[in-house]
Amino acid sequence: MDFSFSDEQQLLRENTAEFLEKNLQPFVRSIDDNGEIPENFFKKAGENGIISPLINGKYGGPGLSFMDSVIISEEIAKVDTSMATSVYYLLNTSWAYILQKYGKEELKGRLLPDIANGNRFIGIASTEPSGGSDVANITTTGEIKDGKVIINGEKMYISGAVEARKNGGGHLTLVKTDKSRGHKGITMVYVPADTEGVEITKLQNMGRMGISTSGIKYDNVEVPEENIIGKINEGFYYSMDGFNHARIMVAAACNGLSVKMLDEGVKYIKERSAFGKKLGDFEAIAFEAADLNTEIEMASLLNYKSAYMADMNDPDFYIFSSMSKLTSPQIAMDTVKKVMMWFGAYGYTRDSGIERSARGIFSYLVGAEGALNIMKMIISRAMLK
Incomplete structure (x- = not known):
């Protein structure tokens, strides 16, 4: 059993630490004080392949492994100890992976290159006002009609909604498409934050001030059926x-x-x-x-x-x-x-x-x-x- 990192992984850790020392460390205090990570940080991180490292080369990403991604995550947390940048990285890494794994080719081709280069945010919208752990009993609905998904409902405590609207991007959103089937009637849909009918209300957290936490209301929000991730009712x-x-x-x-x-x-x-x-x-x-x-x-x-x-x-x-x-x-x-x-x-x-x-x-x-x-x-x- 080999417990060592490869030479490439050691170099990844060193290069990531050096990049963060130069491009993130000087802003750590202001991120917490002002509640915002500098926008150009994401673009620079994208250029260095460390904002969404699991995206493969077909979509402009570095195609790194989960072990590589863990190394990057550790180094980010060592610099921005408020955890704000870590949350942004976590979302862009994990949910871009899900989009890449299950999404339709047209949607992946449209979104993943911008996520990889730091020009687009992606997150997850599952938690609702009634709670977050009981995903099977969400109440936000998604009616599939005439080539569109019409969404009504509310999500709560969602990370990155303000950033998604400001910097471009959205969330993989869980909606009930068949109320009679419990967790087997949930569909995952990509909803851009700037879609008409999406209302974002920023909440005031006690910490990790550099990334927003928000409530999101959906009032007859319409997105194309192509934005459905994978199969209907398997979200x-x-x-x-x-x-x-x-x-x-x-x-x-x-x-x-x-x-x-x-x-x-x-x-x-x-x-x-x-x-x-x-x-x-x-x-x-x-x-x-x-x-x-x-x-x-x-x-x-x-x-x-x-x-x-x-x-x-x-x-x-x-x-x-x-x-x-x-x-x-x-x-x-x-x-x-x-x-x-x-x-x-x-x-x-x-x-x-x-x-x-x-x-x-x-x-x-x-x-x-x-x-x-x-x-x-x-x-x-x-x-x-």
């Missing part, structure tokens, strides 16, 4: 496939954040003195650092296995991606919390940047590609089937 399965793969990127971002926070914390406790000793000389702190380092390493290895299994098309990969989504956000939150406590009062200030990480990582604890108890349900069902 539930496409969305589950997307979420299973997206969880790998979520875990990677959490692991990247954990590495960055621990590195900052260890640097601090090696330099900071109290009671005549370096903080790192106190076993209470040094042992915490040892525990965190071990947990982060375990979480990273688990997620690398998830990415490997996804690349191998192993049918059980979803179990391990769920394990990663269950584990990595909790370890990241614990890392941020303990490092903030090492820093003391300074860790609580905005100048330290740690509070920015705490606000951002919470979004992956409360939901984002599945709540933690949903991960436990998936894992336990796989064990007991």
Whole structure:
């Protein structure tokens, strides 16, 4: 069993880190303060093949692997620790993959090249005001009539709606096309954010300020039938496939954040003195650092296995991606919390940047590609089937 990265992957990590240091790091504070990632960042990232790396060469993308995509996700989270850029990357990577896998050729040819070069956003719209985990019971409807899909309903807590309208793009939207069939009556449809009848209301989050969270209302929204992804009434399965793969990127971002926070914390406790000793000389702190380092390493290895299994098309990969989504956000939150406590009062200030990480990582604890108890349900069902 080989646990090493290839020379190409090592170079990908180094080049990605260098690119982000130059093109993202200078804007990290302003992204959180102003609530916006610089638009030209996406275009530059597209030029470097790191905004939607799973898109293959046929559509202008680099055609990288899931393991490669995990490497990029980790590096993004190390730089923008608010998690905003990580969320943008996660959506463009995972849902472009679903579009590429199931979409009609005309739609893929029209959308994927712009997604790959950073000129178009793509996300997922599944969560509704009644909740996000119970996808089977969505109420947004899609009536197929005269070559069009007519959509009515409401989605809530949708990431990237403002960016999609501003920068171009839209969401793979789940609609009920057969109310009598439960989850077997759901269809996935690509809905551009600038379509007539789409109303976007931005919500105010506590963190990850650089990417919007919104409610979206659909009032007799009409899109061409060609925008249906895959087959009618099979959208539930496409969305589950997307979420299973997206969880790998979520875990990677959490692991990247954990590495960055621990590195900052260890640097601090090696330099900071109290009671005549370096903080790192106190076993209470040094042992915490040892525990965190071990947990982060375990979480990273688990997620690398998830990415490997996804690349191998192993049918059980979803179990391990769920394990990663269950584990990595909790370890990241614990890392941020303990490092903030090492820093003391300074860790609580905005100048330290740690509070920015705490606000951002919470979004992956409360939901984002599945709540933690949903991960436990998936894992336990796989064990007991």
